[in-house]
Amino acid sequence: MTRKLLVSYMTLGYPDEKSFIEFVKGADELGTDIFELGFPPSFAKYDGPAIRRSYEDVLGKYGDFFSLIRKARDVTDKKIIILTYLEDFVDNLDEFLERLKESGATGVLFPDLLIDFSSDYKVYINKIAGHGLDPTLFTSPSVPDRLIAEVAPLSRPFLYYGVRPTTGVILPISVDALVKRVRSFVKNKLILGFGLNNEDDLRRALESGADGVAIGTAYIESFENGGLTQALETVKRMRSILDEYS
Amino acid sequence: MELSEVLPKYWYNIVPDLPRPLPPPRDPKGAEFSRIELLNKIMPKEVLRQQFTTERFVKIPEDVRDRYLQIGRPTPLMRAKRLEEYLDTPAKIYFKFEGATPTGSHKINTAIPQAYFAYEEGVDHVVTETGAGQWGTAVALAASMYGLRSTIFMVKVSYEHKPMRRVIMQLYGGQVYPSPSDKTNFGRKILSENPSNTGSLGIAMSEAIEYALEHGYRYLVGSVLDVVLLHQSVIGLEAMNQFSAIGEEPDVLVGCVGGGSNFAGFTYPFIGAKIGSRYIAVGSAEVPKFSKGEYRYDFPDTAGLLPMVKMLTLGKDYVPPSIYAGGLRYHGVAPTLSLLLEDKVVEWREYSEREIFEAAKIFAETQGIVPAPESAHAIKAVIDLAREAKKNKERITIAFNLSGHGLLDLTNYQDMMVRYS
Numbered sequence: 001m002t003r004k005l006l007v008s009y010m011t012l013g014y015p016d017e018k019s020f021i022e023f024v025k026g027a028d029e030l031g032t033d034i035f036e037l038g039f040p041p042s043f044a045k046y047d048g049p050a051i052r053r054s055y056e057d058v059l060g061k062y063g064d065f066f067s068l069i070r071k072a073r074d075v076t077d078k079k080i081i082i083l084t085y086l087e088d089f090v091d092n093l094d095e096f097l098e099r100l101k102e103s104g105a106t107g108v109l110f111p112d113l114l115i116d117f118s119s120d121y122k123v124y125i126n127k128i129a130g131h132g133l134d135p136t137l138f139t140s141p142s143v144p145d146r147l148i149a150e151v152a153p154l155s156r157p158f159l160y161y162g163v164r165p166t167t168g169v170i171l172p173i174s175v176d177a178l179v180k181r182v183r184s185f186v187k188n189k190l191i192l193g194f195g196l197n198n199e200d201d202l203r204r205a206l207e208s209g210a211d212g213v214a215i216g217t218a219y220i221e222s223f224e225n226g227g228l229t230q231a232l233e234t235v236k237r238m239r240s241i242l243d244e245y246s
Numbered sequence: 247m248e249l250s251e252v253l254p255k256y257w258y259n260i261v262p263d264l265p266r267p268l269p270p271p272r273d274p275k276g277a278e279f280s281r282i283e284l285l286n287k288i289m290p291k292e293v294l295r296q297q298f299t300t301e302r303f304v305k306i307p308e309d310v311r312d313r314y315l316q317i318g319r320p321t322p323l324m325r326a327k328r329l330e331e332y333l334d335t336p337a338k339i340y341f342k343f344e345g346a347t348p349t350g351s352h353k354i355n356t357a358i359p360q361a362y363f364a365y366e367e368g369v370d371h372v373v374t375e376t377g378a379g380q381w382g383t384a385v386a387l388a389a390s391m392y393g394l395r396s397t398i399f400m401v402k403v404s405y406e407h408k409p410m411r412r413v414i415m416q417l418y419g420g421q422v423y424p425s426p427s428d429k430t431n432f433g434r435k436i437l438s439e440n441p442s443n444t445g446s447l448g449i450a451m452s453e454a455i456e457y458a459l460e461h462g463y464r465y466l467v468g469s470v471l472d473v474v475l476l477h478q479s480v481i482g483l484e485a486m487n488q489f490s491a492i493g494e495e496p497d498v499l500v501g502c503v504g505g506g507s508n509f510a511g512f513t514y515p516f517i518g519a520k521i522g523s524r525y526i527a528v529g530s531a532e533v534p535k536f537s538k539g540e541y542r543y544d545f546p547d548t549a550g551l552l553p554m555v556k557m558l559t560l561g562k563d564y565v566p567p568s569i570y571a572g573g574l575r576y577h578g579v580a581p582t583l584s585l586l587l588e589d590k591v592v593e594w595r596e597y598s599e600r601e602i603f604e605a606a607k608i609f610a611e612t613q614g615i616v617p618a619p620e621s622a623h624a625i626k627a628v629i630d631l632a633r634e635a636k637k638n639k640e641r642i643t644i645a646f647n648l649s650g651h652g653l654l655d656l657t658n659y660q661d662m663m664v665r666y667s
């Protein structure tokens with residue numbers, strides 16, 4: 001069987017620079033395949049409370065988030081996808097993408113791209129690719145099937161499918177039904193995210209054909225409850241579940 | 247065809263068939279708590295699961311289908327022949343008569359499954375709000391069907407002017423409070439600002455949600471949310487079966503819009519199946535959300551306890567004028583319908599109370615049915631369309647949803663007769 005991918009999310013510089021770098025380093029060693037690093041937006045509108053808290057926490061602490069990407073780059077060779085909102089950078093997108101590239105990021109994911117810029121999403125995908133970055137697309141149950149099928153081949157290195165309406169908020173959903181359905185028409189790697197911090201959901205996602213999962217809220221909450229040690233414990237636990245299915 | 251063959255086995259969900267992604271519900275900026283998370287304590291679990299489902303077809307539980315049959319579903323699809331003759335139009339006019347249910351409107355279609363899912367979960371008490379009284383009546387009946395208790399916050403102006411509505415709810419075992427009330431913090435706050443506040447749907451909704459949270463009860467939602475539109479699809483799915491049984495297809499589909507549930511329930515299955523070429527949503531000119539509403543994130547309730555949704559809205563604090571079609575006084579439009587209006591898949595019209603009164607009278611005189619004032623908005627649009635068809639010599643088939651009868655709105659009609667005759 002193929003290895004199931006662990007995509008680890010962390011907010012840039014959270015909770016402080018030293019712990020952040022330690023986390024990236026540790027999470028890499030513990031089996032993270034791809035990193036997603038959150039670049040604080042002015043309004044994390046499609047994110048849940050934990051990720052919003054982490055953004056608020058770092059916003060006043062740093063003048064420059066690009067240098068944090070660079071520092072993360074220095075401790076890992078894995079892909080680094082920057083997660084932020086297009087809304088904030090749409091007016092100077094070329095400059096922003098260029099700086100991401102220079103800082104060592106390999107891709108970018110805008111959760112608002114298909115929702116708020118759906119009529120010309122292709123223009124933005126081309127721009128991202130034009131700067132030598134991977135466009136990673138974010139889809140969810142509220143994206144029509146037709147559009148998911150259309151965008152999936154454009155998404156690299158995987159297609160992100162968020163199963164709940166916001167990160168980290170647990171609502172009753174049928175993960176398996178959702179995954180089976182998109183799996184039927186998505187050919188590239190399918191990574192599931194959004195509130196998959198209970199093991200049951202995670203297992204069902206993997207059993208239903210997901211190629212991996214993205215974890216974020218669970219790490220932030222671990223940091224809040226037990227600091228770096230607990231956050232890395234969570235990475236280890238996630239990896240071991242994935243390995244059962246690898 | 248057997249009746250039970252006309253009644254569908256699945257509800258239809260339009261979300262996967264929309265032209266573009268539906269903007270998700272979200273928490274406001276700087277939120278001190280997650281409203282999305284709070285939904286877990288507000289709605290029955292299965293209702294919440296269906297709210298966020300992406301499945302195109304959702305199975306109707308056997309028990310719910312059974313109740314649907316018992317309340318007189320499938321409702322009749324009727325041809326308005328006398329109205330056609332009166333208008334001397336080449337158009338054929340059909341209507342789906344949701345007033346044929348015991349509570350007199352389409353609202354029972356979602357009250358039953360929501361009460362069922364609450365009951366299945368072990369909840370014993372449900373809470374809701376009502377404006378004109380149609381939704382509250384439906385909840386009181388559905389609750390009593392499953393042996394649940396029900397509490398209904400009724401907009402004070404209706405509570406005072408529609409005593410008969412209150413009586414029906416009480417007959418079904420419902421506990422009815424006028425809103426704003428002294429039963430909730432929100433109600434008490436509103437009353438302390440203005441003791442003679444006559445209430446609004448948004449305020450009553452806020453009270454009902456707070457009351458449910460406070461007591462660990464569950465809140466049943468009457469319109470606007472996707473899950474309600476899903477349940478209401480039973481109307482359109484039945485109509486599709488009925489049309490195919492008589493070998494007809496509608497060209498134009500029409501319905502009135504308060505929150506959007508009867509319109510969506512009637513038209514979405516046709517939109518999804520690409521049957522028909524025009525879909526027309528009709529609102530009240532006095533509550534001009536189509537012409538003056540903005541497409542943006544707003545709260546469905548005045549207190550802001552529910553997550554924000556992107557919709558056409560006049561603003562959550564909008565105070566509607568006291569028109570008689572109480573069910574059309576809501577400030578917003580269901581998110582999926584707002585998107586379809588933005589993308590011009592659905593057209594809209596707005597009519598004044600005077601215009602709809604005339605339409606209601608014509609319909610009553612020709613077809614014998616007194617329509618709910620809400621439904622009379624759809625009738626007015628149909629009359630205009632039939633007249634346009636006459637002018638253009640078009641043999642089109644028009645179908646509309648007669649969302650309710652108006653036999654409990656007679657004092658309203660009496661007032662309108664005095665005002666407009």
Ligand SMILES: Cc1ncc(COP(=O)(O)O)c(C=O)c1O
Nearest residue numbers: 380469504505506507508573650
């Ligand atoms: C008879 C009738 N029609 C229409 C409506 C409007 O609601 P909706 O747009 O959700 O169908 C109501 C609401 O109370 C109603 O009672």
